[in-house]
Every structure is written in structure tokens, then in C-alpha cells.
Amino acid sequence: MEHVAGRSINLALSFRGRSALARVGLEQKVIEQHGIPMYGRMIHNPDGSRRSIPYGKADQCIYSVGRRYLNETMLTEAENHPNVHLHFHHKLIHSDLKKGKMVFENNGEEVQAEADLVLGCDGAYSAVRRQMMKMPRFNYSQTYIPHGYMELCIPPTQHGQFAMEPNYLHIWPRGQFMMIALPNQDKSWTVTLFMPFDVFDSLTNPDCLLDFFRVHYRDAIPLIGEEKLIKDFFSNRASSLVSIKCSPYHSSKGLIMGDAAHAMVPFYGQGMNAGFEDCLLLDELMTKHHMDLDRVLPEYTELRNPDAEAICDLAMYNYVEMRDLVNSRTFLLRKMLDNLLHAFFPNSWMPLYGMVSFSRVRYHRAIEHKRRQDKIVRSTVMALVAALAGGAAYLLQRGDLWRTAADTVHAQARQALAGLGL
Ligand SMILES: Cc1cc2nc3c(=O)[nH]c(=O)nc-3n(C[C@H](O)[C@H](O)[C@H](O)COP(=O)(O)OP(=O)(O)OC[C@H]3O[C@@H](n4cnc5c(N)ncnc54)[C@H](O)[C@@H]3O)c2cc1C
Incomplete structure (x- = not known):
């Protein structure tokens, strides 16, 4: 499978992303043709034993979707609209967001463009956001976590099958670090190793690496293969993980969306989902205000900012849950209690994970509900x-x-009491 450097190969698609795809008629296509359902976490213990933790009810799942398939599906759909013009290899180098003017660089040439609204969906290192940062009263903060990530691969078996149970997100939680694996359509697994940069740096030669894997990820060695593990690890470099908060998201003729507005660490699997939900909100507000940008844009910032900041915080929290808490009895006990209460009171008691991944409850409300539930x-x-x-x-x-x-x-x-984390 082709890999775009610096981007994860596959992504977990959940309800918010699905809702946006449904709005443009692509949900079923993406899920049926490219999605692999994952019904829970499969925990790999250091001794090689495994146990599963469902995400929610038996039929609730998230989907592992190839980034490339998703991009291709959306681009193909966009191409079907005669008013959409695609220009690849154009790098935005300057913009005037008051006038809606942009300057791109293409093959060494400058290309000018003008628009009623510039939508800056240009990722965590957004050029559009850089322009907005020059506005007075623009708030911005970024945090790099001390952990990086590196992608490895578990190939299909000799018989062309998945080497592990395919309908789970596999996790090797190891306290200060962890490894996860998501299934691909070609029956391989994209494995992501998350750990502090100093641990990456300490693995300087093949023996060190194998010793490290023998201690922490023993059962993964035969799945990846010793040679492949060594080759992939030493031909890759660990990438950094950044969380970005800013506000406002708009200027008179500009709006930033997706990672440009709210890059987050990837541990809730919500970055893309939140970006897709941004599109839903913009669409809803455009309809509500009959495309009057003077009303749409400020309301967009007002509604989206508390939610975007909440999911950035939740994503940070989920790293601790994934790498550490899933091993604790406390966590499992609380999860069982939440699921039980949800079964009895489905409308008033929703586990946090369910609110985030299986509903469109506003992210900041999900945190409020969780706090209330903790109190009860x-x-x-x-x-x-x-x-x-x-x-x-x-x-x-x-x-x-x-x-x-x-x-x-x-x-x-x-x-x-201690067991319930109280
Ligand atoms: C390891 C990892 C795993 C992840 N897993 C998940 C997951 O399971 N589920 C999930 O929902 N999210 C996940 N995410 C987050 C997800 O990848 C991002 O939230 C998502 O890709 C953001 O989409 P975006 O379009 O806003 O930005 P990007 O995907 O970064 O796209 C930005 C685009 O803008 C272009 N661009 C940048 N600068 C310029 C410029 N100056 N001029 C023109 N174009 C420009 C780039 O080339 C790129 O095409 C993960 C992220 C990482 C790092």
C-alpha cells in the first residue's frame, strides 16, 4: 500500500466522521468498500496473553479506513461537481484574509487567486493560520508531548490472512509507552509505536531493539518478523506529536478548519472525525444564516472553539488510558459499571467513550456529563x-x-472507592 510520509496509513473512523460522510452520500461506500469494523480493544499482555474490552454495545464499532482510500473517494466525489476545480502542487505562500486574496507557488511560478471565503484546511502547520496569527487578539498555544510515534507493519500470513483477530484495535499497553495496530484491507496491520523520544534514541542497534521487543512486545516479534522489524525501525524516524489550540477560527474572509484549527494528539482517534464534524457545523450554519458570512463565521468560532479545545484535552487524557489505565482493575470496574448503568438508563447515562465515538454529543458537554457521572x-x-x-x-x-x-x-x-478512581 502506498504510504504518504508523515501521515498515518489508516485511521479510525467513528460516528462524527461517518455523519459528515453521510451528508455527502459517501458513508456506506467508505464503510462497505473500505472499512474494517473494530468492536473493541484487544489488549496484549507482556506474557503474550490477550483479552478484549468492547467499546460499547455488541454492535457498536469504529472502522479502520485507509487514508489513501478515503482521500481518493472524496476527491472522486468532488470531481463530479462541475463547480469544483482541483489544483494539485499549489503551495499557499501568502494570503490576505481581509480581501480573500491568495498567492500560491506552483513549479516555481506564483499563482494568484481570489475568493469570497478562504477555507484553511491545511493541517497542523497551517499557512492560513500563520496569517491569522498576525490579527490582534488571536490566541494560540501549542504543546509537543515528549512522546513520538513510528509506524511499523505486520504483513499478512503466508496464506494471505490477517495475523491477528481483525475486528479489534490491538493495544500493547506498557505504562509509559505503548504499541497499537489497526487492520488494513490487504490483510496487513499498521503498527504504531508510541514512546518517549529518549526511548527511541536509546535503541541504537538491532540487538538493543530486539532485546527491547523481547521484554515489552515479545508476541509481536514473530508477527512482524525479526528482519522486517529491524529494517523498518532503522529506516524510519520517530515523528513528533503536537496539540494546538487557538481562537478565533475566522477573520472577515477566512476560516480555519480541521488540524489547522485544532491539531490534537491521536489517542482518541478523533482528529479527522472532529475535522469532518467541523464541515457539518459549517454546513448547518450556512443553511441557518443563508450563507451570510458575517453571521456564519463568528457563530462558527463561538460554537466550535469549546468543543475543539475539549477534544484536544480528551485526546491527551486518552493516552494515559490506552497505555496504562486499560491494565488497571479500577478502570475495568468503572467501565463495567458505566456499561451496566448505560444498559439501564440509555438516555441519561452514557460512558465517555460512547459519547465521543458513537454520538454527536458536543465534546465539551461530554466532559461535563462525565464529571457529573463521576460525582454521582x-x-x-x-x-x-x-x-x-x-x-x-x-x-x-x-x-x-x-x-x-x-x-x-x-x-x-x-x-x-479507590478502585473506582474516587
Ligand atoms: C499517527 C496518527 C494517527 C492518527 N489516527 C487518527 C485516527 O485514527 N482517527 C482520526 O480521526 N484521526 C487520526 N489522526 C488525526 C488525523 O490524521 C488528522 O486530524 C487529519 O489528517 C487532519 O486533517 P486535515 O485535513 O485538517 O489536515 P491534514 O491531513 O494535515 O491535511 C492538510 C493538507 O494541507 C496541505 N497543505 C499544508 N500546507 C499547505 C500550503 N501551504 N499550501 C497548500 N496546501 C498545504 C497538506 O499537503 C495536506 O494535504 C491521526 C494522526 C496521526 C499523526
Whole structure:
């Protein structure tokens, strides 16, 4: 499969991205022709054993989709519209977002263009955003995390099959770092190694690398193949991961969307999904305000900014969940409780992952709901602890035997509280 350097080969597509594709009639095509459903996480323990954690209800899944297929499908659809003109290899070098004027560089030549609205969808290092940064009162912050990523590959088996269970996102959580794998349509896996740059730097020769894999990712060695692992690792370089927040997203004739407005670390699998949802919001506002940009653009910033910043924060949080928390009983207990409560109260109790990946609940509202749910769980557990402690105190008065029993109950209640992360 062709690989575009610096871009992940495949992506997890979830509800928000699907909703945007549905709006332009591409959802079924993308999912049916190019999507591989993943119903949960498959955790690989250091001893080689595996266990699965479902994402939600049995039929809820996200899809692994090849970036190239997705791009091709969307470009082909765009080509079908006579009012869409595609110009490749044009690099934006200057823009005047008050006048809607742009200057591109193409094969050493300067090309001028003018538009009623310049949509800057030019990624984390956006040239359009750079122009906006010259505006007064434009807020901007960026954070590089100390971890980088490198993509490796598990090829198909000799019989041309998937080397692991295909309908999962496979994770090797190892505390301070992790490895994940998403399935590709050609039955290979794109494996992504996430770890601090100093760990990457410490793996200076094939022996070091193999020793490291033998300790942390033993079961992955035969799947990747020793030779291939060494070749791919030393011919690649770890890439950095940046999270960007800024505001506003608009000027009089310019709007930034996608990573240009809110690049995030990739751990919630939401960067592209959030970018697609940006398009839905713009479309909704264009309809609402009859394409009156003076009303559309400020409202776009106002509505989108709290959500974009929320998903940037959630993406940071999910790295800890993926690389570490999935191993803890606390996390599993809370996940079970959330799923149980969701089964009983589907409209009022939604697990965070479900709100983010299987709904269009606004990202910042998802965080608010989660905080409220945490509070309810905390109060319930506290009430239970108080009741148990009261009961234990009563029994205590009745002798040593009961004292021991009360102590045990108390200790277990405290453990339960800690277990729920409260
Ligand atoms: C390792 C990794 C894994 C990821 N996994 C997922 C996932 O599973 N699910 C998910 O939803 N998201 C994922 N993401 C995030 C996702 O890749 C991005 O959010 C998404 O690609 C952003 O799309 P975009 O169009 O805004 O920007 P980009 O994809 O960066 O595209 C920007 C485009 O603008 C062009 N451009 C840049 N500068 C200029 C210029 N000056 N002139 C003209 N053109 C220019 C670039 O060539 C590029 O074509 C992942 C990211 C990484 C790094």
C-alpha cells in the first residue's frame, strides 16, 4: 500500500466522521468498500496473553479506513461537481484574509487567486493560520508531548490472512509507552509505536531493539518478523506529536478548519472525525444564516472553539488510558459499571467513550456529563461506605468478632472507592 510520509496509513473512523460522510452520500461506500469494523480493544499482555474490552454495545464499532482510500473517494466525489476545480502542487505562500486574496507557488511560478471565503484546511502547520496569527487578539498555544510515534507493519500470513483477530484495535499497553495496530484491507496491520523520544534514541542497534521487543512486545516479534522489524525501525524516524489550540477560527474572509484549527494528539482517534464534524457545523450554519458570512463565521468560532479545545484535552487524557489505565482493575470496574448503568438508563447515562465515538454529543458537554457521572458514583459509594461503617460500628459494640468483621468491611469499602478512581 502506498504510504504518504508523515501521515498515518489508516485511521479510525467513528460516528462524527461517518455523519459528515453521510451528508455527502459517501458513508456506506467508505464503510462497505473500505472499512474494517473494530468492536473493541484487544489488549496484549507482556506474557503474550490477550483479552478484549468492547467499546460499547455488541454492535457498536469504529472502522479502520485507509487514508489513501478515503482521500481518493472524496476527491472522486468532488470531481463530479462541475463547480469544483482541483489544483494539485499549489503551495499557499501568502494570503490576505481581509480581501480573500491568495498567492500560491506552483513549479516555481506564483499563482494568484481570489475568493469570497478562504477555507484553511491545511493541517497542523497551517499557512492560513500563520496569517491569522498576525490579527490582534488571536490566541494560540501549542504543546509537543515528549512522546513520538513510528509506524511499523505486520504483513499478512503466508496464506494471505490477517495475523491477528481483525475486528479489534490491538493495544500493547506498557505504562509509559505503548504499541497499537489497526487492520488494513490487504490483510496487513499498521503498527504504531508510541514512546518517549529518549526511548527511541536509546535503541541504537538491532540487538538493543530486539532485546527491547523481547521484554515489552515479545508476541509481536514473530508477527512482524525479526528482519522486517529491524529494517523498518532503522529506516524510519520517530515523528513528533503536537496539540494546538487557538481562537478565533475566522477573520472577515477566512476560516480555519480541521488540524489547522485544532491539531490534537491521536489517542482518541478523533482528529479527522472532529475535522469532518467541523464541515457539518459549517454546513448547518450556512443553511441557518443563508450563507451570510458575517453571521456564519463568528457563530462558527463561538460554537466550535469549546468543543475543539475539549477534544484536544480528551485526546491527551486518552493516552494515559490506552497505555496504562486499560491494565488497571479500577478502570475495568468503572467501565463495567458505566456499561451496566448505560444498559439501564440509555438516555441519561452514557460512558465517555460512547459519547465521543458513537454520538454527536458536543465534546465539551461530554466532559461535563462525565464529571457529573463521576460525582454521582462518588456520592453513591460514599453513602454506601457510610452505611457500611455505621453498620460496622453498631456491630463493633457487640464484641471482638464483630470488630474484625467491621474492620474488614471498612477496608473493603475504602478499596472499592479507590478502585473506582474516587
Ligand atoms: C499517527 C496518527 C494517527 C492518527 N489516527 C487518527 C485516527 O485514527 N482517527 C482520526 O480521526 N484521526 C487520526 N489522526 C488525526 C488525523 O490524521 C488528522 O486530524 C487529519 O489528517 C487532519 O486533517 P486535515 O485535513 O485538517 O489536515 P491534514 O491531513 O494535515 O491535511 C492538510 C493538507 O494541507 C496541505 N497543505 C499544508 N500546507 C499547505 C500550503 N501551504 N499550501 C497548500 N496546501 C498545504 C497538506 O499537503 C495536506 O494535504 C491521526 C494522526 C496521526 C499523526
